[in-house]
Amino acid sequence: MFKFRLLVSAIALTGSMAVAAAEALPTTAPAPADNPTTAEKVELGKILYHDPRLSSTGTVACASCHNTMLGGEDNRPNSMGVNGQTGGRSAPTVWNSAFNKVQFWDGRAASLEAQAAGPVTNPIEMGMKSWDDVVARLKTIDGYQVAFEKAFGDKNSITKDNATKAIAAYERTLITPNSAYDKYVSGNKAALTEQQVRGLEKANQLGCTSCHSGPAFNGPGAFQKFPVISNGYFEAQHHFSKDGGLAEVTGKDSDKHMWKVPTLRNIALTAPYFHNGSVKTLDQAVRIMGKLQLDKDLSDADVNDIVAFLNALTGEFPHQTMPVLPGTPGKTFN
């Protein structure tokens, strides 16, 4: 009880933002009014999400880079799209992405539905020429005709809009509750080790939680500048500033190096780190965040404690059945 009170005090000290950090991860995610979550939509979305035929080559599914069998991404600096192509950013995790305020590293999509539309027609990701081509291909697969009708209620339901709605509905179910941290804030004080409690307190005291708070540790704001502090040593090593972030989309100077605040949930499983995946270990990521965001040289003890705490944010991964993708009997898919 003593430790728990200590935690609450520490949180109280940092004000309302940090209090939000003491919430357990919800086990369900809210859905937008125009895309209520239904079992049929989730099932269709799971099939689409794992179907490599949504790519030009038939080799890259959503799940290829945002791997639901791993920590929701591919543990690579950048992902490998069709024909072995790679881009400049690291795939964000799909787990708990339902709790992101905005999507993509640069936050350019306001919803999971909008996000899902992007990679499919990105030439270096899934490489389809257009969503018309995707829809045309899906229409040749009888099993999709049936599954879209089940999910959306009428015979001509295979559209871009419905495909992205189904994928988003599935993604909203990808939640990993019951981490050690969740158990701790729900009252089980034995769920965290002493070191993890110390790490949590330090994360609060140092100011990590000014940006990374709330149940998914990705708020209260949606965006934050990175790096805040310019540092020649880390820049030479990691080239963080090469990528303009949101400004690459908006062209606005005020958006330069603005990024979505990523969730810290399951962060132990999503190495390498940062938008360009240039940092291989979590301890180095913590050290860099201390320096570039808070202008602090963290001690090894601080780093180890915070990393121990971050490991307590690894949740329980739900058991899923493997989808059976509908076939194209007697012919190829393209």
Added chain:
Amino acid sequence: MFKFRLLVSAIALTGSMAVAAAEALPTTAPAPADNPTTAEKVELGKILYHDPRLSSTGTVACASCHNTMLGGEDNRPNSMGVNGQTGGRSAPTVWNSAFNKVQFWDGRAASLEAQAAGPVTNPIEMGMKSWDDVVARLKTIDGYQVAFEKAFGDKNSITKDNATKAIAAYERTLITPNSAYDKYVSGNKAALTEQQVRGLEKANQLGCTSCHSGPAFNGPGAFQKFPVISNGYFEAQHHFSKDGGLAEVTGKDSDKHMWKVPTLRNIALTAPYFHNGSVKTLDQAVRIMGKLQLDKDLSDADVNDIVAFLNALTGEFPHQTMPVLPGTPGKTFN
């Protein structure tokens, strides 16, 4: 009953090979004496089979090309390995591969264990430099230490031999029973349509079942020459003879254009066809087989009936749980 008797007569006419064709697919596969199937080994094998970290880039798993969510392969002419590379042969299906007498298109592997060792270190497939590198990588993943120990009973069980044994043990569970054909030969005469029964009879009468008989329609022999008949028109279109088959491994002239007889199970789901995946549709594959193997110009009616029968060989795909791949908390996998 009349139709069923007719079938039995037709089968009897073609002798003992074709009689073997009237067996339903077994629901379990025999395992070699040195690799008995156990639940722990199957579970580990499923994880390894779906783990892209068995490839140099971390992007290609066994399942990428032999997709367990589809018909056991990728519906591509040839598969795409690491860095977008492609080879000259089409991925065979993993479903029911336990019933193959030999493995790979050229039959160069005598067992599933021997097959599993190949693609991992093939530079254009999974691209690992050596199995020593694979083993070293697996040893850095704590969850694999635990899973190998569970499966093989002692602490230092992560070896090439055990990894391929586990993958083979999993593959032996990938069986698709209860096709319409299986129900038919088990006594349910309504399970096949009239056209499918006609197709089955024609396949017997024309001689397809001299090579494609037995429960998996891939025997009695393990190998067969293809093409038997040289045909300039199809050769110009499909270049079947460019690839020497087994002779490319053995160097023997007698092995030239010798290939494993592939199973016909689920063949409707494994387009495109032939060793080089150059034929997009099942009806054209049947026509070509008639000409090049039996020297017969099949009528459209024959082709349609045989294709209808082949569709009756699509089995029931077992429900599988999606494996949770063990993570590397706080760091990348390589």
